[in-house]
Amino acid sequence: MCLGFPAGGGGAVLRRASCGKVKVMARKGWRRIVGAVASVSALASLAAVAPSALADETGAVSGVGSFDGAVAQSPTMSQAQQQTDAARKALKEKNDKLQAEYDARQQSQPDTGAREASQVNYGKPSGPVYIGLSTSRWDEKTQQDVSLWKPGDNSMVPYINVTVKGLESGVEYCTDLSQYNYDGVGYSDGYSNACAKASGSTATFKIYLSEVHAESEGFSGKYKTDPVRLYAHVAKRSDIVRGEYSESTSDKLVVSDKTGVLVNFKKLSDVVSISNLRVEDIGAQTVGLKYDYKLDAALKDKVAQICLTTEVYRGYSLDVVKNAQTNGTGTAWGAPEYCGGSDVVSDNDTSADADAKREDLHKIRTGTWSGTVNGKAATIATYTYQSWTRFNTHDLSELGGKLSGTVDDATVTMLNPSTKYGNWGGSNAYAVIQDMIKKKETHRTDPWSSLQTYLQVKFTDGTFFGTNGSGWWGYDDDAAYKKQSVPEFTTKSLAASAESSLTAGNANNVNGSNGGVATAKSKYRIYIDNLSKECKALANKGESMCSWAAYIYSSPTRLSTPDGQNALVRKEPQSGRYYVDVNTPAGYQGTHKIALFNQDAKLQGWTSVRFPVSKFDDVTSKTPHAADIQWLAGTAITEGWKNKKGGFDYRGMNSVTRQDMAAFLYRLAGSPSFDVSKAGNPFRDVTSRTPHYKEILWLASTGVTTGWAERDGSRTFRGMNSVVRQDMAAFLRRLADYEKASPALGADVAFGDVSASTPHSADIAWLAKTGVTTGWTERDGSRTYRGMRPVVRQDMAAFLHRMNANVLK
Structure with missing residues (x-):
């Protein structure tokens, strides 16, 4: 299930058959520069540089998500979590240096003549390598990459057949492709996935291509679509060294091709587009988004789903201390959440754990920012905010299989009523803090709002475009992720x-x-x-x-x-x-x-x-039937009156009115579901403004009361009349009959003031046999019922408590 607009209520109906998942995870913003498919062998061989020497940037960026109708929390942002331009620049400089060292070493190493005698034939690549494709995602639970890709004939990851001659028959070989014609046998996914036994002196390897083969070429492969030349390297499976590289393993290579094959590259950001994002159906807590999408014809039969990711980040207050200075810099968030992610919660998951996660999403959080005050390290700012991400997904089949069209039922939920949303003040607290320091301000209300959408595409082979799954550091431009700013709007009150x-x-x-x-x-x-x-x-x-x-x-x-x-x-x-x-x-x-x-x-x-009322100010241990009154309060059958001190009074000596009796009996019966709009009203003196209107009509519907027949043929209830004890007996007996109670009955109790002509005499006798009433013991030892006396509230507490215990149990 997913959160959506009801039809006819001013909004569109969500038509997803599989939707409504909430993602609760801390987002990995800029992930490692090595470690995607087939990248280890290409980079680990940088002229004997150990993999541990390669730069690794793992700064976490907070985020949250929902999957077509749900939402997820954002952990508090901190300065340590911000990705900085300076850090990215230093990373690139370090990797450029490693690349230069490798190139210099390659020029100083002679080719091995024996390997030149081998022959390598390349087939035609099955398609271009799509730049911006994610073949795995980060899983918060396992803290590992999880593969998304399922190889197939229509795979977004193309393959090439490589035939190698001059091998030993019956021996198993493995191969990999790299943009380097280096000598070395480092282990990689490419080697493990492309292995074959030589038949005669020949083996053919089916090698799937990933954009990672071009990633490290000047560390700019993501920014160009020029063809890249790749080279095959072959070794016996038994000679492959897992996760290691050393100069001494270079002689284990059987083939290190120097000719290579050209492979074409294409940016997914050039063939996937979103446009005309607009706001519709603004509610008090929700808003509908509508957008146009277009997918290139080259993606026909390859697209499974499209997903609109909407990131909501709303600041409510920001306080900065005097004489504050910030440390470092802050930047906008990077890649959007993976659509579906790890640790997801379905909308229709009503478990306690799921409820707890969802409940946590909308709370206003507090964040802090570190810096200096008068030259000393300190917390310089405190801010309150809400943050989550919502996913709205559609199977392409739901959209008629069309590669272009309009989606009109994306929803953003959990918004606050009478609140403005849009984009101002930057995408995080840092820019606003800097501005406040500059202007010597110490407080701002509604300091920033960021409401951005990204279009993601899931392909039939499981891969994704537009995620931060295994995204590389350089691929964070807005165009690549099809980022769109949501137009400003204000929710209804x-x-x-x-x-x-x-x-x-x-x-x-x-x-x-x-x-x-x-x-x-x-x-x-x-x-x-x-x-x-x-x-x-x-x-x-x-x-x-x-x-x-x-x-x-x-x-x-x-x-x-x-x-x-x-x-x-x-x-x-x-x-x-x-x-x-x-x-x-x-x-x-x-x-x-x-x-x-x-x-x-x-x-x-x-x-x-x-x-339930915890206690009544006018009830003490000496009050008659104090324990029964407390039971009545604890079950919320009565709450008494609120007094001037803010507490509650029971007023035990007040008489019980007929309209109050209706409320007592309705609640004693468990407050059953009762639709007043469909109930008849037999009483001319009862209106919707009458206290306990619903309870009076319920009582009439059960037959517990019939009221009085007036001369004009109408009936009245006389709600303000006091209930006398003989009428109370009738009320309680009829309620027992309505509830089909079968209480144990004791011996008859003879009341000296009750005869066959006494109104409701049979009900009085029944009440006595149930133990609900005992009457009074007179001085001469006889017992009386005093049926015409009004029932006071403290006695009524005892009657109701005994009725519950003896009759309705």
Whole structure:
């Protein structure tokens, strides 16, 4: 599943059948200069220079990702993680020096005459070497490169057949190609992948070509597409030295060709394009992106997927200390995330681990920057920010197999309402810090925003274009990755800003789980039983999900969720009901409303949620039925009244009104799902503004109450009337019958004031046999029920507690 717009809700519907993955990983920005396919042999032989002497730049660049409908976190950026122009320049100078040393050594070494007698014939390369192709990706879990490439006839990695004569029959040989006609037997992937036994005196090797063969030629192979001459080198498999090079192994070469073959190169950035990126369907937490793509005809039948990577990096505040100075320089981020990456999490993965990862994504993080203050090392800046990357993928088959067209359903999620996004202030904190120091500023709000997209292409053989998988240091130009800046936009604000806007008419049959009782600082599920057809269709197919936001009242406060502060509407397999999960905040007590809004900031419904009250200020150990009152509070059947001190009072001696009784019984029954909009209202004196309106209608629907028949034929509920004890007996008996309870009944209890003519006498007798009531013991030893006395709240606590324990258990 993936986060998406519901149809008819002002946005496009995501049509991906396989989408919705979140990547949580620290991105490797500029990776090593050696170590890709077939590169070790080419570079390890730099005139006896050990591989460890070659430059290695592994500065990590933070980033995050999602895969067509999800998102992932960005670790806090630090100065140590910034890639610098100076570092890259030093790296190139070092490698240029090594190259020059190799060339000089090659000129001083004579060719071996015996090898010139051997003959090498080259076939025609099956295609060009595509510059910018990634054959592997970095895996954060294993801290290793993971191969993406699966060789095949339509492989993006071409091959060439090389036939060598003058070999020993039956002996296994291995070969490799390099742009150097050096003498030496270093081990490489090329050697291990191209081996064959000689038949007679001849062997033919199928050698797959990688752009790495041209990488080290002046370390500029990525910037030109001139043909490059490659040379075959052959050795017996038994003579290949794994991972080593030494001058003494040069005599192990059987063939070191001096003629070579020309191989053509082509930049993938010249044959893949993205254009006309625009913003559509702006919501409160989401935005839709639309773009045009074009793939060269040479890529026909070779493209499996295209993926739009959107990197969101939004600063909210930046504070710089006085007299601060920065150390070094800062640069923009490099290559975009690999689309899919390692350690991914699917949108429809609802495990605790997945929830925890998603929840972590949207939080505002704090970063620091080191420098000096008055010449001494110090933390000079502190900033807050959010950062993640979102992937939207499409199989080319979904796009009709077309090599050009328009994609109109890429979404960016987890945005904040009423917030501007775009590109200003640079791509990281450094540039803004420098500017603030220059202008002697100490604080800025909204100091920067970076919202960039990159088009990535996945080919049928598993390789990628436009990733940082095994990217080389020089290949970071924006054009190569098809970088596009997202136009500036501001998300919508929420429609409902006051609790008064939440009425019975727009509750829309939204119900809290656990009988409407929530625990502070915990995960809580809310059911949407009147979900729109569009959102149902998305949830049912599992292709996408409506992305909503949840707010808790009295003053609307956005709730964080296990889905990164966007509440994804899912379908519960066991019940078939639709729901969202939210995280309740700490410190809440009493009844609060939680409202749900869609991506267009439109109210989708709300429900009342009760948080248990820890204690009542007016209840002590001496209060009659104190333990029962505390049980009632702990189950959130009652919350009492909020007092002026901010605490809660129970008011145990107050009478229980009929409308309060409706609420007590509804909650005692577990707060069952009940759609007020579909319920009939039999009472002329009950409206949507009547306290406990929903509970009164529920009570009527169960038959627990019928109210009074008036002379004009109408019925009334008389909600403000006090409940007398004999009526309470009827309410409790009928509730037990509705719940189909079968309690154990004890002996009859004779009440001196209850006769056959007493209203609800049978219910009173039943109540006594269940142990819910005992009545009063009079001075003469008789027992009375006092049926016409109003029920006070502290006695009601005892009745409800006993009812739960003795009858409804």
